Amino acid sequence: MIVVRLASLLAVTAVLCSSPAFAITFGQTDDFQGSTDPLGWAEGAPSPNPPFVVLDGGPGGTGDSFLQANSSGFAAVPGGRQVVFNRAQWLGDYVAAGVTQVSMMVANLGSTDLYVRIGVQGGSSRFASTNAVVLTPGSGWQALSFPISDAAMTREFGADDLADALLNVTEFRVNSSQFGGWRGDVVASSMGIDDITAGSDPTPAPAIVDFAVDVSPNPVVNQALFSFRLPATADVELRVFDTRGRLVETILQSTRPAGLNSASWNPRGQSAGTYFYQLRAGTRVSRGKLIVVD
Numbered sequence: 001m002i003v004v005r006l007a008s009l010l011a012v013t014a015v016l017c018s019s020p021a022f023a024i025t026f027g028q029t030d031d032f033q034g035s036t037d038p039l040g041w042a043e044g045a046p047s048p049n050p051p052f053v054v055l056d057g058g059p060g061g062t063g064d065s066f067l068q069a070n071s072s073g074f075a076a077v078p079g080g081r082q083v084v085f086n087r088a089q090w091l092g093d094y095v096a097a098g099v100t101q102v103s104m105m106v107a108n109l110g111s112t113d114l115y116v117r118i119g120v121q122g123g124s125s126r127f128a129s130t131n132a133v134v135l136t137p138g139s140g141w142q143a144l145s146f147p148i149s150d151a152a153m154t155r156e157f158g159a160d161d162l163a164d165a166l167l168n169v170t171e172f173r174v175n176s177s178q179f180g181g182w183r184g185d186v187v188a189s190s191m192g193i194d195d196i197t198a199g200s201d202p203t204p205a206p207a208i209v210d211f212a213v214d215v216s217p218n219p220v221v222n223q224a225l226f227s228f229r230l231p232a233t234a235d236v237e238l239r240v241f242d243t244r245g246r247l248v249e250t251i252l253q254s255t256r257p258a259g260l261n262s263a264s265w266n267p268r269g270q271s272a273g274t275y276f277y278q279l280r281a282g283t284r285v286s287r288g289k290l291i292v293v294d
C-alpha cells in the first residue's frame, strides 16, 4: 500500500515537474535590489566562484545592487568559464508572454574583453546569440539588447527550431564567448549584470537617471503618497517589492500627463518591515526604500 502511494506521489511530482514551476512574464526585471539573493542565477555546480550580489556600484551607483559573475579561466575545474544560467523565473513560454528580446545592463569588471551573448534551451535544443556584444575592460555599464529570433540566434545543439524551443524554455543564460557557442569561454574574467528585462523589439533598455520621487509619510503607517513630476506625458509604472525582490503590488500602470503626479498605496495585509519601490516613467527609473510600521 505504501509502495502504491509512493508511486502515485512520484507520478504527481513528475507531472508537476514537466511544466515549469515559473513562467516568464513580459516586462519582468531582475534588478537584484534589496537582498543578496542571486535570484536563481547560477553556474555549473559545485562552482568555487558562483555568481553573487554586490550591494553597491550597479548602473545607478550607490545602493544599486547587481550580480557579479567571475570566471577563473582554469578549464579543468568548475567556475572556469564565463557563464551564468537561470532555471527559475526565466523559464516557460516566451511566445505566450510576447518576449522577443532581453535587455540588460552589463559591465566588464575584469581585465580581458567580454563577448556577451545570451542563450536559450528548450527541450534538447540550444541556441545562442549569433553576434556578441564586445565590452572592453573599464568601459562602464552598458545597455545591451539581445533579440531572440532566427535572425539573431544560432543553433548550438539539437533541432534547429527556435520557435518550438521558445514554447517551453528550460534554461536561459548569459555568457562570454568570443567565437560563439553555448558554454562560455574558459577565461579569467569578471562581469557585472543588472536590470535583466524581458521585453520586445524595439523596447530600449531603461536609462538610469536621477528622478525625484517624494514618499510621504515614510515610515508608512496606513497610507503612503508618492509624488513625482513628469517633464512630459509618459507611460508610468510604480511597483513595490519586498526585500527578497518579490513583487508586492503594482500601484500604478498607466499613461500620466506632464507636471505633478501622485499615487497612493495602502500596505494593508503586509507585514511591518522594509520594502522597495520602483518608478518607471518612460526611460527613467527611480528606486527607493519604504519602511512599513504597524
Ligand SMILES: [Ca+2]
Binding pocket: 031, 032, 033, 058, 064, 065, 066, 194, 195
Ligand atoms: Ca540593481
